[in-house]
Each structure stands twice: as C-alpha cells, then as structure tokens.
Amino acid sequence: MQVEQISIFIENKSGRLAEVTRILGEAGINIRALSLADTSDFGILRLIVNDREKANNVLKEKGFTVSKTEVVAVEVPDRPGGLSEILLALDSKSINVEYMYAFVERCGENAVIIFRFDETEKAIKALLDNGFNVLAGERLYSM
Amino acid sequence: MFNEEFETLPRPALEALQLKRLKAMVERVYSRVPFYRQSLDKAGIKPEQVTSLADLQRLPFTCKQDMRDSYPYGLFAAKMEDIVRIHASSGTTGKPTVVGYTQKDIDTWSELMARSFVAAGAHKGDIIHNSYGYGLFTGGLGAHYGAEKLGASVIPMSGGNTKKQIMIMKDFGSTVLTCTPSYSLYMAEAAREEGIDFKGLNLRVGIFGAEPWSDSMRSEIEAKLNLSAIDIYGLSEIMGPGVAIECQEAKQGLHIWEDHFIPEIIDPDSGAVLPPGVKGELVITTITKEGIPLLRYRTRDITSITYEPCVCGRTHARISRMSGRSDDMLIIRGVNVFPSQIESILMGIEGVEPHYLLIVDRKENLDILEVQVEVDENIFSDEVKHLQALSHTIEKEIKDLLGVTCKVRLVEPKTIMRSEGKAKRVIDNRTIDS
Numbered sequence: 001m002q003v004e005q006i007s008i009f010i011e012n013k014s015g016r017l018a019e020v021t022r023i024l025g026e027a028g029i030n031i032r033a034l035s036l037a038d039t040s041d042f043g044i045l046r047l048i049v050n051d052r053e054k055a056n057n058v059l060k061e062k063g064f065t066v067s068k069t070e071v072v073a074v075e076v077p078d079r080p081g082g083l084s085e086i087l088l089a090l091d092s093k094s095i096n097v098e099y100m101y102a103f104v105e106r107c108g109e110n111a112v113i114i115f116r117f118d119e120t121e122k123a124i125k126a127l128l129d130n131g132f133n134v135l136a137g138e139r140l141y142s143m
Numbered sequence: 144m145f146n147e148e149f150e151t152l153p154r155p156a157l158e159a160l161q162l163k164r165l166k167a168m169v170e171r172v173y174s175r176v177p178f179y180r181q182s183l184d185k186a187g188i189k190p191e192q193v194t195s196l197a198d199l200q201r202l203p204f205t206c207k208q209d210m211r212d213s214y215p216y217g218l219f220a221a222k223m224e225d226i227v228r229i230h231a232s233s234g235t236t237g238k239p240t241v242v243g244y245t246q247k248d249i250d251t252w253s254e255l256m257a258r259s260f261v262a263a264g265a266h267k268g269d270i271i272h273n274s275y276g277y278g279l280f281t282g283g284l285g286a287h288y289g290a291e292k293l294g295a296s297v298i299p300m301s302g303g304n305t306k307k308q309i310m311i312m313k314d315f316g317s318t319v320l321t322c323t324p325s326y327s328l329y330m331a332e333a334a335r336e337e338g339i340d341f342k343g344l345n346l347r348v349g350i351f352g353a354e355p356w357s358d359s360m361r362s363e364i365e366a367k368l369n370l371s372a373i374d375i376y377g378l379s380e381i382m383g384p385g386v387a388i389e390c391q392e393a394k395q396g397l398h399i400w401e402d403h404f405i406p407e408i409i410d411p412d413s414g415a416v417l418p419p420g421v422k423g424e425l426v427i428t429t430i431t432k433e434g435i436p437l438l439r440y441r442t443r444d445i446t447s448i449t450y451e452p453c454v455c456g457r458t459h460a461r462i463s464r465m466s467g468r469s470d471d472m473l474i475i476r477g478v479n480v481f482p483s484q485i486e487s488i489l490m491g492i493e494g495v496e497p498h499y500l501l502i503v504d505r506k507e508n509l510d511i512l513e514v515q516v517e518v519d520e521n522i523f524s525d526e527v528k529h530l531q532a533l534s535h536t537i538e539k540e541i542k543d544l545l546g547v548t549c550k551v552r553l554v555e556p557k558t559i560m561r562s563e564g565k566a567k568r569v570i571d572n573r574t575i576d577s
Binding site: 009 | 519520523525526530552554556557558
C-alpha cells in the first residue's frame with residue numbers, strides 16, 4: 001500500500017532545480033507529483049515519478065544525492081472538511097505527519113494527498129480502519 | 144628493522160653520537176656558510192664552545208625566511224660540483240626554498256626512508272605503489288629511492304591520473320601505497336565509481352604524509368582502503384619524507400631518526416625549549432647533512448615529543464601526530480584553530496565524509512567561519528529537520544570542543560575540490576585593514 005518517493009538534495013543556488021528537471025526530462029521520466037522543502041542553504045526535492053529506478057540512476061550518475069522513501073497516497077474527499085477528517089483519524093491514533101503534499105491529478109471525485117509518516121504501517125491501518133482509500137504505488141505511477 | 148644497530152642504539156650511545164656529529168656540524172657551517180658565521184657570531188658562540196647537547200639551546204634558529212633570503216644557493220655548505228640533486232618546496236607563499244643534496248645525503252635519505260618503510264611494516268618483496276608527486280617536490284623521489292634501497296619493487300606512479308592508478312594497483316598487485324592521506328580517500332572514491340573494491344586488492348600498508356591528518360581519518364582510510372595506515376613525516380628543508388615515521392607495532396607517535404636529526408620542541412612565541420609531552424613547534428637540527436645543513440630549523444609544525452621506550456624496541460624519540468602548522472593555524476575571533484581539529488570533529492560524526500572546506504570571512508570586523516560538509520547518501524534524509532539537526536550537531540561540537548562559533552553549510556557531493564596532492568582545506572577571505 002506504500003508509494004515510493006525519491007528525494008534529492010539540492011544546494012540552494014541558481015540552476016540546480018533546473019538541472020534536476022532537465023536530467024529527468026532527457027531521460028524521459030514523467031514527474032507525477034512533487035514538493036520542494038527549502039531552507040536558506042539547501043532544498044530537498046521530493047518526487048513521485050513514473051520510473052523510480054531510472055530516475056534514481058540518472059540522477060546518481062550526475063552526482064546527485066538521492067534517497068528513496070516510502071510514503072502513503074490517500075484519496076481525500078474533495079469537499080470542505082475532507083482533509084480535516086483524515087487528519088482527525090490520524091490524530092486519534094497519535095500518528096504524526098512528517099510532511100504532506102497534494103498530488104497534481106484528481107482521482108474521480110477525490111483529490112490525492114501524499115503523506116510521510118514516522119509510523120507508516122500504523123498510519124495505513126488507521127486510514128483503512130476509518131474507511132479511507134489508500135492508493136497503491138503502481139496506480140499512482142501510471143496515472 | 145632495516146638498521147637494527149642504529150635504530151636500537153641505547154640512549155647514552157645515541158646522545159654521544161649526536162654530540163660528536165653536532166660539534167662537527169657547527170664547525171662545518173661556521174667555516175662554510177657566511178650566514179651561519181654571522182648568526183653564530185651575533186649569538187656570541189664559537190663552534191668550540193659547543194661541548195654538550197644542552198649547548199644546542201644557545202644556537203640561533205634558522206627560519207624559512209632565512210632560506211628565502213639565501214635563494215637559491217646561499218645556505219649550501221657543499222661546492223655546487225658536489226651537489227647531485229636539487230629539490231625545492233612549492234613556494235606557494237613566495238620564492239621556493241631550495242635544497243641541495245650531495246651523494247652522501249642521497250644515500251642517507253634513502254637509508255632513512257628504507258628504515259621508515261620497514262617501521263611501517265613493508266619489506267623486500269613488497270610492490271610499492273608510489274603516488275607521491277615526482278619532481279621538485281621531495282615526496283616522489285624520496286620514497287622511490289627508499290623503496291629501491293629496501294629492495295622492494297617500486298612503481299613510480301607520481302600523482303594524478305587516478306583511474307590508471309587504480310587499474311595499476313589492481314593489475315600489478317601493489318602491496319604498499321604511498322601518497323597523501325587525502326589522495327588515498329580520493330582514490331577510494333574513484334575506485335568505488337569504477338566498481339573496484341579495495342578489499343579485492345593486495346594492499347596491506349599505506350604510508351601517508353605531507354599534510355596533517357587525524358586519527359579518525361586514519362580509521363576512515365583503513366576501513367575504505369582495507370590496509371594499515373601509517374603516518375610519515377618529513378620536509379624538504381630537513382631532507383624530505385622519512386624524517387620520522389610511526390612504527391606499525393605501536394602507531395603511537397612517529398620515531399624521529401635521532402642519529403641524523405636532533406629534535407626540540409619550543410614555544411613558538413618565546414622560543415623557549417619545552418619539556419617532553421608539551422605541545423609546541425618542532426625545531427630540527429640536521430647533524431649529518433652535507434648539502435644544506437640547518438641548525439635549529441623552525442619547522443612550523445606543531446607536535447610534542449616523548450622519550451618513553453616504545454614496544455617496537457627502537458630507542459629513537461617519538462613526536463606526536465602533527466596537530467597542524469603554526470602557519471596553517473587559523474585565528475578566529477582570537478581562538479587558535481587547526482583544520483585537523485575540525486576534521487577530527489567531523490569524522491567523529493556518523494556518516495560524515497572526510498571532504499570538508501573551511502571558509503573564513505570577516506564581516507563588520509567579525510570573523511565568520513563557514514564549514515562546508517558534503518551530503519552523501521549516508522547522511523541525507525528526505526526530512527529537513529534531520530539535516531538541520533546534523534548541521535546543529537556539528538556546529539555545537541565545534542563550539543564545545545574548540546570554542547569557536549561556526550556555520551555549517553551542507554553542500555552537494557563532489558562540490559568540494561578533490562586533490563591529487565596536498566588537500567586545500569582552508570579559504571581565508573579576510574582582508575585585515577592595517
């Protein structure tokens with residue numbers, strides 16, 4: 001039920017983000033979702049892509065530091081209070097969200113949000129117990 | 144041991160030999176080198192007044208500047224026709240310092256380097272892969288002649304062309320590696336990229352010198368290159384590599400070959416001689432050299448000395464691992480900082496690579512130290528807080544141990560320049576208004 005995300009370390013200087021996207025573009029890799037966490041010195045670019053292995057390899061070849069992380073993709077009802085319901089369900093089990101970002105496409109009537117939890121398995125169980133739909137990686141990569 | 148008789152000479156005999164040679168040396172430079180005649184006259188001491196080793200302290204120091212002022216041959220004590228080799232320091236801060244060797248000097252150097260190889264755990268039959276630079280720099284040829292004297296097979300690689308170095312090491316079955324410690328790690332990195340594991344090579348011993356390094360860097364090198372790493376010390380003004388070396392039995396300080404050099408440790412400010420165990424500047428008097436003998440040469444290297452017996456049986460004193468050079472020392476907001484101290488802290492932190500750069504700036508009359516650290520897969524996290532925690536840990540350790548506030552900047556891998564010779568660890572951008 002988990003989704004594999006790749007994260008890339010980027011120094012905070014002009015052109016580095018463009019370089020990463022250029023490398024991925026030239027390798028024919030499609031970015032499905034992304035988030036950039038930034039500080040004054042560096043950024044962490046997190047991506048869901050259609051081909052993780054290839055993305056990982058081409059970036060490493062170019063000298064970037066890349067890591068893989070398991071994240072969770074959850075369908076969120078696209079109406080007021082939709083996200084709040086999910087967060088309340090997680091909070092009731094004392095599950096902490098490390099970070100989250102929205103998926104660019106919609107899935108039927110729902111939006112998709114990517115979550116990073118400390119306790120991934122426990123979070124997935126809590127979500128399923130509360131009737132939320134957790135998306136499989138394969139579905140997301142090929143969306 | 145390569146020369147057991149001299150390497151294990153009981154101290155009274157060693158000191159008697161030193162005194163005999165020192166007396167002859169003072170005579171030699173007084174009669175042959177105008178610079179020394181003048182400086183001894185000025186200090187009010189005649190060669191015949193040197194009657195004990197304690198009299199050494201009455202002799203004037205020789206500084207690097209004296210060598211520059213005598214550029215190129217002014218301090219030579221032999222006729223040019225007897226000089227068979229000339230080397231020079233890199234001269235990064237001015238004119239190079241030039242040194243000349245007679246045939247006897249080359250023979251002595253080769254023997255001391257051969258002794259050093261044996262102390263490090265090398266022997267006849269070893270294949271010595273010599274990646275010290277050949278040329279004016281003494282490292283390459285010094286190690287080369289020593290390896291030949293030992294009777295080992297030497298591969299004269301010199302520095303650079305790292306991919307080829309690795310191919311040769313693998314194909315030729317090199318058993319001993321000689322280079323700067325930073326270059327050894329660069330090789331490890333390059334080998335990994337080539338898909339070559341050092342565990343599959345025959346290397347057994349690495350002899351690393353020409354720049355200060357830390358014990359934690361030793362552990363890193365030993366783990367990554369799968370060999371026993373030995374620290375060697377030398378400087379062209381005194382001879383070249385092989386002035387002192389660690390023995391593989393103890394790896395506790397570097398034996399300085401006292402039958403050819405007399406070491407002293409002084410307070411770099413006052414010039415007073417310090418007792419054993421106290422850190423200060425190493426001063427060396429050469430007592431057998433013909434080409435360019437030096438009295439009380441101030442090396443600028445910071446170390447301490449011990450005369451405690453060593454488990455290896457050698458009776459020669461040991462100097463501690465260099466903690467830096469007095470001219471490499473950064474003074475940051477009044478605090479003395481050696482790059483090697485920061486290196487030690489960085490390498491004590493799980494996952495941190497030994498490639499680092501210190502950048503010093505002055506903003507509004509305040510010194511700013513930035514420590515650049517490369518982020519590789521071992522320390523990278525997809526969460527900002529983990530990387531920030533790492534930066535804070537390093538900043539705090541440096542503050543706690545050295546008393547200096549710094550800013551850690553995490554940078555992408557391979558962005559810090561790699562060196563095939565001596566690593567550049569410091570960029571000092573301060574311009575001091577006078």
